[in-house]
Amino acid sequence: MLLIVKVVILRPMKISPIAKFESPLKSKFGIPRQSGLVSELTGRVVFEPPFRKTEAVRGLEDFDYIWLIWEFFDKRGNRAEDSEIKREESLTVRPPRLGGNTRLGVFATRSPFRPNSLGLSCVRLDRIEQDAVLGPVIYVKGADLMDGTLIYDVKPYVAYADAHPEARSGFVDTTEWKPLLVEIPENLASMVPSSHFEALKATLAQDPRPRYHDDPERIYGMPFLDLDIRFRVEEGVLTVVDCVRS
Numbered sequence: 001m002l003l004i005v006k007v008v009i010l011r012p013m014k015i016s017p018i019a020k021f022e023s024p025l026k027s028k029f030g031i032p033r034q035s036g037l038v039s040e041l042t043g044r045v046v047f048e049p050p051f052r053k054t055e056a057v058r059g060l061e062d063f064d065y066i067w068l069i070w071e072f073f074d075k076r077g078n079r080a081e082d083s084e085i086k087r088e089e090s091l092t093v094r095p096p097r098l099g100g101n102t103r104l105g106v107f108a109t110r111s112p113f114r115p116n117s118l119g120l121s122c123v124r125l126d127r128i129e130q131d132a133v134l135g136p137v138i139y140v141k142g143a144d145l146m147d148g149t150l151i152y153d154v155k156p157y158v159a160y161a162d163a164h165p166e167a168r169s170g171f172v173d174t175t176e177w178k179p180l181l182v183e184i185p186e187n188l189a190s191m192v193p194s195s196h197f198e199a200l201k202a203t204l205a206q207d208p209r210p211r212y213h214d215d216p217e218r219i220y221g222m223p224f225l226d227l228d229i230r231f232r233v234e235e236g237v238l239t240v241v242d243c244v245r246s
Contacts, residue, residue: 017150019047024196026147030208030222035121035144040199045138052135057128065157066125071150072117097175100212122157179205180238191243200224204238
């Protein structure tokens with residue numbers, strides 16, 4: 001009897017970025033932990049030269065939301081494939097929503113420390129503008145992406161297939177979370193462009209600190225636009241104590 005064995009050689013898929021994301025959030029610290037949490041945050045998708053064609057986005061203006069598939073940065077703000085830090089190999093992670101002390105399976109969370117450093121975000125499509133040099137530029141709201149993030153694909157959100165309002169959400173359903181009250185003194189608030197002020201407040205309200213930090217005397221710094229926003233948190237109130245131009 002002749003036994004025939006078929007050998008399948010798996011080759012990794014080769015993908016290249018199609019665009020970069022521009023955002024007022026200049027570091028990983030302070031980025032909302034999910035898309036849509038800060039609807040006031042604005043950003044834009046700028047395509048790479050091969051994709052700066054009007055026909056590439058033809059019909060996209062008819063959708064209210066889009067999916068962005070993108071690449072996580074590491075803890076130092078480097079691309080994962082360029083990182084000198086060894087990628088997280090553990091199959092469990094500690095979700096911030098659970099205080100950073102409870103471990104769950106990596107595939108039961110949205111942690112950035114994953115076998116493949118790909119992120120998925122649903123964002124509101126604000127508008128598409130034609131630029132003489134950049135081609136079609138997609139403006140969005142509510143993104144949880146750092147400035148300079150590489151985008152690998154853009155897909156339209158379709159409600160009949162993508163929306164499941166009755167779906168269970170695991171530990172998210174059973175863990176209460178409340179935003180912080182944000183106080184910004186008038187002299188510091190005046191340093192923030194008015195068009196970005198509400199986005200800054202809403203971002204700070206999400207509590208950028210690691211969830212296991214609870215030192216009311218500690219001052220944190222969060223890059224936003226060309227500012228270093230310095231703040232402390234005590235009893236549910238975040239107070240901005242300084243704004244320093246970078």
